[in-house]
Amino acid sequence: MTGSNTVTGNTAELTGFAALGITGALLKATHGAGFTEPKPIQTQAIPPQMEGRDIFGIAQTGSGKTAAFALPILSKIIALGTKRRAKTTRALILAPTRELAVQIEDTIKILAKGAHVSTALVLGGVSRFNQVKKVAPGVDILIATPGRLTDLVREGDLILSDTKWLVLDEGDRMLDMGFINDVKRIAKATAPDRQTVLFSATMPNEIAELAKGLLKNPIRVEVAPQSTAAAEIVQGVVFARTKQKRQVLSTMLADAAMKSVIIFSRTKHGADRVTKDLERDGFKAAVIHGNKSQNARQKALNDFREGSVRILVATDIAARGIDVPGISHVVNFDLPDEAESYVHRIGRTGRNGMEGIAITLCDPSENSKLRQVERIIRSKLPIVADHLGSPDPVRNPAEKNERFEPANDRNDRNGRRDGRRPGGQNNGFGKKRFGDKPAFAGAGERKPEGAKPFKGNNKRRFGGKRPAARAA
Numbered sequence: 001m002t003g004s005n006t007v008t009g010n011t012a013e014l015t016g017f018a019a020l021g022i023t024g025a026l027l028k029a030t031h032g033a034g035f036t037e038p039k040p041i042q043t044q045a046i047p048p049q050m051e052g053r054d055i056f057g058i059a060q061t062g063s064g065k066t067a068a069f070a071l072p073i074l075s076k077i078i079a080l081g082t083k084r085r086a087k088t089t090r091a092l093i094l095a096p097t098r099e100l101a102v103q104i105e106d107t108i109k110i111l112a113k114g115a116h117v118s119t120a121l122v123l124g125g126v127s128r129f130n131q132v133k134k135v136a137p138g139v140d141i142l143i144a145t146p147g148r149l150t151d152l153v154r155e156g157d158l159i160l161s162d163t164k165w166l167v168l169d170e171g172d173r174m175l176d177m178g179f180i181n182d183v184k185r186i187a188k189a190t191a192p193d194r195q196t197v198l199f200s201a202t203m204p205n206e207i208a209e210l211a212k213g214l215l216k217n218p219i220r221v222e223v224a225p226q227s228t229a230a231a232e233i234v235q236g237v238v239f240a241r242t243k244q245k246r247q248v249l250s251t252m253l254a255d256a257a258m259k260s261v262i263i264f265s266r267t268k269h270g271a272d273r274v275t276k277d278l279e280r281d282g283f284k285a286a287v288i289h290g291n292k293s294q295n296a297r298q299k300a301l302n303d304f305r306e307g308s309v310r311i312l313v314a315t316d317i318a319a320r321g322i323d324v325p326g327i328s329h330v331v332n333f334d335l336p337d338e339a340e341s342y343v344h345r346i347g348r349t350g351r352n353g354m355e356g357i358a359i360t361l362c363d364p365s366e367n368s369k370l371r372q373v374e375r376i377i378r379s380k381l382p383i384v385a386d387h388l389g390s391p392d393p394v395r396n397p398a399e400k401n402e403r404f405e406p407a408n409d410r411n412d413r414n415g416r417r418d419g420r421r422p423g424g425q426n427n428g429f430g431k432k433r434f435g436d437k438p439a440f441a442g443a444g445e446r447k448p449e450g451a452k453p454f455k456g457n458n459k460r461r462f463g464g465k466r467p468a469a470r471a472a
């Protein structure tokens with residue numbers, strides 16, 4: 001398919017989103033949002049969804065996929081009018097991270113301007129009470145992260161049997177974060193005749209399998225080749241020992257050309273350490289990772305988005321989904337555990353046709369990770385600088401007594417998804433730590449009327465294997 005925005009036949013005179021079947025107030029709001037020409041993913045994905053088809057889309061954030069799934073849902077909900085039942089949602093959009101969920105809701109609100117469509121967010125890390133209150137009368141579109149949503153459904157605060165539209169955004173990231181079983185359970189609880197859309201930036205086997213199980217005869221749409229980095233991004237590697245990286249980074253950041261920089265760290269402790277070191281070196285930086293409260297995360301993102309700080313330090317939690325325009329540089333302070341994450345990290349720059357620069361700092365111990373990255377992007381990263389022959393910088397004696405977190409700060413291993421570590425003595429990896437009790441009182445007794453059995457997996461909260469979630 002092409003990005004053409006006109007169609008033949010009885011809609012020959014229509015162009016843009018109108019030609020894709022978007023009409024009335026929705027079309028007006030779409031234009032009001034500055035969306036006049038559909039992006040290729042929208043041209044491909046909107047018409048089949050309008051016809052009721054399931055979609056399996058390979059697309060990254062930045063492609064315009066949010067409007068590609070939101071416009072058909074909005075169009076149908078508007079056409080059907082208000083038909084909500086208490087504690088239900090008509091459409092459910094699942095996102096792997098809270099930031100992405102917030103971003104999706106923002107886009108939907110803009111697109112739904114003027115239409116009476118209600119939206120709600122169900123996210124971990126913030127008050128559950130307000131979320132329960134918001135969904136109590138029923139909502140049109142619910143955007144949620146799988147963990148908290150599972151809790152609400154399990155406790156009877158949300159019923160999914162009326163949910164006729166289901167979107168799974170960033171499927172591969174859900175997989176990385178260990179949400180896949182939650183996702184399957186959630187999908188099973190929705191209406192059997194629902195319409196389903198699955199978007200994923202990459203196509204690991206597990207996602208292909210998930211698609212087979214959840215999608216009915218889907219139309220496949222694709223806008224970027226799998227696992228290749230955008231062409232507008234100039235990439236390079238700087239060889240530096242771990243002890244040299246702080247100085248290398250500070251020297252780089254002194255360059256005024258680094259206007260808006262996101263620095264990725266593999267771990268939460270690493271991100272905090274980099275932020276602290278930057279502050280000591282005279283740079284103001286915001287930090288975002290899974291141990292920060294939702295409010296702190298949103299504030300860091302807003303400050304960065306608005307330009308009041310030019311440096312954002314982040315774990316891979318921000319590597320996908322976050323769309324901040326005008327990021328000039330991405331710096332990988334270290335290499336990610338999964339080579340795929342590299343593609344997502346550097347994709348924060350070079351957006352909307354703008355140029356971007358991505359620099360990776362590589363310690364010799366990270367060479368094998370670098371090779372994996374080069375395999376996945378199918379090219380060798382040019383060497384920008386090599387500091388390996390230089391001596392390590394001398395640390396400020398005042399900082400000497402501080403504990404140096406090794407790059408491999410594995411004490412996250414026992415972390416729960418929300419980043420807090422459980423207390424008690426029996427917190428050995430993989431062992432039960434909280435006894436066999438279900439995660440909530442009255443399991444199985446408080447099943448809402450009309451709801452399907454919703455079997456929880458308590459492992460999910462209490463030490464199930466969640467590698468990426470723990471790292472972020």
Ligand code: AMP
Pocket residue numbers: 034035036037038039042060061062063064065066067323
């Ligand atoms: P997404 O991939 O959905 O996160 O979208 C990436 C960016 O593209 C967002 O900033 C959107 O506001 C913008 N966008 C999406 N569709 C269009 C369009 N048709 N025209 C202009 N901008 C768009």
